[in-house]
Amino acid sequence: MSVLYDHVAFVGLGLIAGSMSLAMRKHGLAGQTVGTARTAQTRQTAREIGLCDRVVDSAAEAVAGADLVVLAVPVGAMGAVAREIAPHLKPGATVTDVGSVKRAVIGAVAPHMPETVHFIPGHPLAGTEHTGPRAGFAELFENRFCLLVPLEGTDRAALQGLRALWEAMGSTVETMDPDHHDLVLAVTSHAPHLIAYTMVGVADDLRRVTDSEVIKYSAAGFRDFTRIAASDPVMWRDVFLNNRDATLEILGRFTEELFALQRAIRTGDGELLHAYFTRTRAIRRGIIEAGQDTAAPDFGRSAKR
Ligand code: NAP
Numbered sequence: 001m002s003v004l005y006d007h008v009a010f011v012g013l014g015l016i017a018g019s020m021s022l023a024m025r026k027h028g029l030a031g032q033t034v035g036t037a038r039t040a041q042t043r044q045t046a047r048e049i050g051l052c053d054r055v056v057d058s059a060a061e062a063v064a065g066a067d068l069v070v071l072a073v074p075v076g077a078m079g080a081v082a083r084e085i086a087p088h089l090k091p092g093a094t095v096t097d098v099g100s101v102k103r104a105v106i107g108a109v110a111p112h113m114p115e116t117v118h119f120i121p122g123h124p125l126a127g128t129e130h131t132g133p134r135a136g137f138a139e140l141f142e143n144r145f146c147l148l149v150p151l152e153g154t155d156r157a158a159l160q161g162l163r164a165l166w167e168a169m170g171s172t173v174e175t176m177d178p179d180h181h182d183l184v185l186a187v188t189s190h191a192p193h194l195i196a197y198t199m200v201g202v203a204d205d206l207r208r209v210t211d212s213e214v215i216k217y218s219a220a221g222f223r224d225f226t227r228i229a230a231s232d233p234v235m236w237r238d239v240f241l242n243n244r245d246a247t248l249e250i251l252g253r254f255t256e257e258l259f260a261l262q263r264a265i266r267t268g269d270g271e272l273l274h275a276y277f278t279r280t281r282a283i284r285r286g287i288i289e290a291g292q293d294t295a296a297p298d299f300g301r302s303a304k305r
Contacts, residue, residue, distance in 0.1 A: 004165050005094075006031035009066035011059045011081050013037040013046045015127060016098045017072035018136025021052045023169040026138040036062040037133070038073075046133045060088040068165070071097035071109070076238035079108030091116035094158045098124055100185065100235070102149045102178040104242035110151065118158035121149040123181065124171060125189075129230040142170030143291060149178050179246075186246035190239055191254060194247070196228035197236075224299075 008030040010017040017035060024030040033052035036059050037043050047055045056062050063069045063085045073081055078099055089095065095117050099105040102121050113119040126144035128135065146166040150159050163173045176184070203214045203222060218226065240247055264272040288295045 001027045001029060001168050003031050004029045004161060004168065005068040007066045008033045008068045008070065009062040010035035010052060010070050010072055011062060011085065012072035013042055013051060013055070013133045014072060015131050015135040015140075016124065017070060018046075018051050018133050019126075019138065019140035020070060020072070020098075020136075020169065022136055022138035023141060024165075027168050029165060029168050030068075034062050034066065042133055049134065051133055051136065059085050063090075063093075064088050065090055067093055068162075069093060069095045071095070071099070074234050074238045075099040075101050075105055075242045076234075078105045079112070082109040082112040086112045086114060089114060089117050092118075094118045094120060094162055096120050096122045096162055098122060100189070100239050101243040102181045106149070106151065106178055118155050119151065120154060120159055120162050121151070121178070122162065122166070123147045123149070123185075124166070126171075129227055129232075131232045131235070139170070141166070144171050146171040146173050147176050147181055148173060149176055149181055182243050182246045183249070186243055186250045190243055190247045191250040193228055193231060193236060194240065194251065195254070196225040199225045200229035 008021075008024060010021060010033065013021075013035045014037075021033050021035065024033060032054070034054045034056060035046060035052040036056050037046065040057075043055050043057065046052065059081060067090070069085065069089065071078055071081055078097055082095075085095075091114075095109075095113060096119075097105055097109065099121070100123060102123060106121055109121075110119055124141055124144060124146045126140050126146075128140075148159065148162060148166075159175075166173045199222070203225075206214060214222070261273070261276065263269070264276075287293050293299070
């Protein structure tokens with residue numbers, strides 16, 4: 001493939017930025033990649049493993065001369081980073097972010113952006129429970145969606161350029177309004193994470209009663225909760241603090257449904273339970289048909305563990 005941006009800068013060098021840098025290298029999409037991270041330790045690791053072409057010590061240095069700047073730090077840190085880089089941005093550059101929440105990030109970043117740059121918020125719907133510079137891999141975005149959330153009056157060519165980049169890294173790109181994005185993500189990602197955190201917390205309390213049985217017999221559904229609940233605490237703290245309204249709305253609905261199911265169990269209403277589970281099973285089929293997961297039993301894990 002051909003070079004889409006001559007000079008790409010990453011602020012933050014964790015799972016997402018690392019994967020983007022490796023994907024750009026794999027497909028030849030960037031003339032050069034430059035990155036920086038907050039701590040000397042992360043910068044050193046990134047240098048050792050050659051995560052990008054150059055690792056520099058400050059965000060200002062990283063973005064100088066860049067055609068594309070990717071903000072890949074926790075949502076709560078976006079505003080401060082935007083303020084820091086603003087005076088050093090090249091006129092005509094595209095600035096994007098990969099934050100899991102969009103309305104709050106736009107509110108934190110947009111006021112700092114000079115009129116001469118194109119700020120186009122984004123969110124790749126791809127990730128793992130691993131973090132840091134060693135967690136990245138070039139294939140992370142393949143067959144995943146990337147949502148772009150252009151602001152009013154966004155330059156069409158700049159948007160097209162960013163879309164082409166994500167498509168070249170293997171993603172399907174869609175555009176979305178920020179509030180709609182935050183609501184959709186509250187349903188599909190944020191509330192499920194909170195529920196997983198809660199379930200694992202409950203099991204941890206129980207473990208004190210049943211000793212190690214929770215760990216020993218965790219092969220059933222619980223193990224998948226533990227994977228989700230192992231996600232980065234800073235990232236997820238920031239997601240909930242910055243997508244408060246939509247998450248609380250979905251959790252309210254969740255609680256109501258939970259009470260309805262609780263009542264059905266108490267009153268022995270098998271018909272309600274059966275109808276409910278039949279409806280939810282169809283959702284799983286829809287995800288598989290959309291190519292977003294495998295139909296293999298147990299998520300395709302081999303029987304041997
Ligand atoms: P990560 O692996 O933990 O990397 C985060 C990076 O941000 C690190 O380089 C870290 O630097 C830097 N950083 C942390 N706190 C900072 C601060 N206060 N100021 C400046 N830099 C800071 O995280 P990630 O998974 O790549 O996530 C990055 C962004 O992508 C987040 O906004 C997240 O919401 C979004 N996202 C994540 C996923 C996912 O599943 N992980 C998926 C889609 C989008 P040090 O290492 O030096 O501390």
